[in-house]
Amino acid sequence: MSNFLISAKAIEDIDIVEKVSTRQSGGYVIFDGRVRDHNENRDVTHLQYQAYEALAVKEGERIIAEAFEKFNIHKVFCVHRTGDLQIGDSAVRLIVSAKHRGTAFDACEFIIDELKIRVPIWKNEHYTDGSSGWVECHECSKHAHHHKES
Amino acid sequence: MSNFLISAKAIEDIDIVEKVSTRQSGGYVIFDGRVRDHNENRDVTHLQYQAYEALAVKEGERIIAEAFEKFNIHKVFCVHRTGDLQIGDSAVRLIVSAKHRGTAFDACEFIIDELKIRVPIWKNEHYTDGSSGWVECHECSKHAHHHKES
Amino acid sequence: MNTYHLQYFSLLGDFTKKSCETLTSKASTPSELYAEIEALYSFSHGKDNFRVAINDEFGEWNSVLNDGDNIVFIPPVAGG
Amino acid sequence: MNTYHLQYFSLLGDFTKKSCETLTSKASTPSELYAEIEALYSFSHGKDNFRVAINDEFGEWNSVLNDGDNIVFIPPVAGG
Numbered sequence: 037m038s039n040f041l042i043s044a045k046a047i048e049d050i051d052i053v054e055k056v057s058t059r060q061s062g063g064y065v066i067f068d069g070r071v072r073d074h075n076e077n078r079d080v081t082h083l084q085y086q087a088y089e090a091l092a093v094k095e096g097e098r099i100i101a102e103a104f105e106k107f108n109i110h111k112v113f114c115v116h117r118t119g120d121l122q123i124g125d126s127a128v129r130l131i132v133s134a135k136h137r138g139t140a141f142d143a144c145e146f147i148i149d150e151l152k153i154r155v156p157i158w159k160n161e162h163y164t165d166g167s168s169g170w171v172e173c174h175e176c177s178k179h180a181h182h183h184k185e186s
Numbered sequence: 187m188s189n190f191l192i193s194a195k196a197i198e199d200i201d202i203v204e205k206v207s208t209r210q211s212g213g214y215v216i217f218d219g220r221v222r223d224h225n226e227n228r229d230v231t232h233l234q235y236q237a238y239e240a241l242a243v244k245e246g247e248r249i250i251a252e253a254f255e256k257f258n259i260h261k262v263f264c265v266h267r268t269g270d271l272q273i274g275d276s277a278v279r280l281i282v283s284a285k286h287r288g289t290a291f292d293a294c295e296f297i298i299d300e301l302k303i304r305v306p307i308w309k310n311e312h313y314t315d316g317s318s319g320w321v322e323c324h325e326c327s328k329h330a331h332h333h334k335e336s
Numbered sequence: 337m338n339t340y341h342l343q344y345f346s347l348l349g350d351f352t353k354k355s356c357e358t359l360t361s362k363a364s365t366p367s368e369l370y371a372e373i374e375a376l377y378s379f380s381h382g383k384d385n386f387r388v389a390i391n392d393e394f395g396e397w398n399s400v401l402n403d404g405d406n407i408v409f410i411p412p413v414a415g416g
Numbered sequence: 417m418n419t420y421h422l423q424y425f426s427l428l429g430d431f432t433k434k435s436c437e438t439l440t441s442k443a444s445t446p447s448e449l450y451a452e453i454e455a456l457y458s459f460s461h462g463k464d465n466f467r468v469a470i471n472d473e474f475g476e477w478n479s480v481l482n483d484g485d486n487i488v489f490i491p492p493v494a495g496g
Binding site: 053057060062064072073124137140141144 | 274
Binding site for chain 2: 423
């Protein structure tokens with residue numbers, strides 16, 4: 037089973053803890069990224085996520101494989117939404133289990149940081165004034181530059 | 187309502203996300219600490235947690251107040267079990283909401299680190315050979331020393 | 337002339353008003369193909385900070401394309 | 417002589433076989449009271465790494481106790 041999933045359906049209904057539970061694991065760290073009602077001083081009403089699924093899953097799994105190389109962790113599961121989301125909906129949920137909490141925190145933060153700059157997923161924000169726009173995160177722009185220059 | 191709770195009942199049934207949800211929050215970080223089947227090379231069958239509840243709640247709330255001073259976060263909720271726990275049961279759950287994920291990660295790790303060394307809660311581990319013992323974490327011993335010496 | 341299968345995401349979907357299409361083209365690299373798409377749909381966004389995928393793997397702008405390749409131009413991502 | 421209310425946690429509960437009790441004592445500091453408990457229950461664990469709480473707040477080993485105080489000796493903790 038893949039441990040990186042793209043889902044067009046609500047991820048609130050997925051039991052992510054069950055996917056990484058082991059009897060050896062003392063520390064479980066979860067990141068739950070939700071739609072907030074503003075971004076860079078603009079009021080957001082709702083948004084859409086689009087994913088290039090075939091490559092997103094490959095790249096997501098590569099990031100998780102890198103986390104297993106870097107950190108002494110037990111299991112990882114990550115799911116990212118596509119489609120229409122409202123304020124408060126979960127856009128991404130990520131869980132890491134490990135013997136100790138420190139490695140679970142480090143691995144969880146590593147994976148979500150890499151996901152944001154590497155995985156081909158896009159966000160179209162809709163604002164209270166009726167306009168909308170595709171969001172460019174500043175980190176990923178830098179990352180692309182870096183790739184080009186190196 | 188207090189945002190630090192000692193519970194004699196299963197904390198799996200508590201909806202911790204609901205307690206920290208805000209429309210402004212993009213990042214939710216959860217730490218879920220569970221009973222694992224071994225500790226320092228000994229096989230654990232089950233354990234008991236004991237808490238000095240009156241002081242534990244005060245100290246827990248002080249730690250959370252410190253987190254609000256140090257980090258730009260929205261809400262925090264923490265619950266710690268007492269009583270008999272089996273392998274896989276949650277001993278502590280902690281959730282932090284913030285605008286951005288970085289501060290939520292930092293605050294969550296800060297709170298659980300401080301909780302482990304400062305909050306008067308004790309763990310009696312039972313081993314497969316029938317023996318049991320009160321656990322002393324090395325960090326908290328150092329912490330007590332530090333207090334004495336300073 | 338080669339045949340390429342393209343998918344359009346993010347603002348490229350807005351520019352082309354399509355999510356995918358198959359094109360016959362004499363472009364032999366992603367760079368050339370991107371320039372052709374800009375001309376075809378009359379936009380001029382440039383590809384600074386873009387990446388390219390060839391057959392569902394990240395590729396280079398000057399990779400040599402083969403007939404039947406699947407090409408995706410990848411604007412700056414914003415997941416999470 | 418003062419009256420003190422004590423609660424025993426962790427290994428102190430094992431030593432005393434009690435979770436709480438009320439004692440009449442001439443101890444005027446937590447240090448003196450702890451030594452009295454050690455003698456009373458015939459154990460000798462010392463209080464290295466222990467802390468003390470007076471009336472549900474952390475106190476000092478040489479604080480002056482008042483009649484009716486609630487005292488808790490706090491062995492190294494292990495929450496989380």
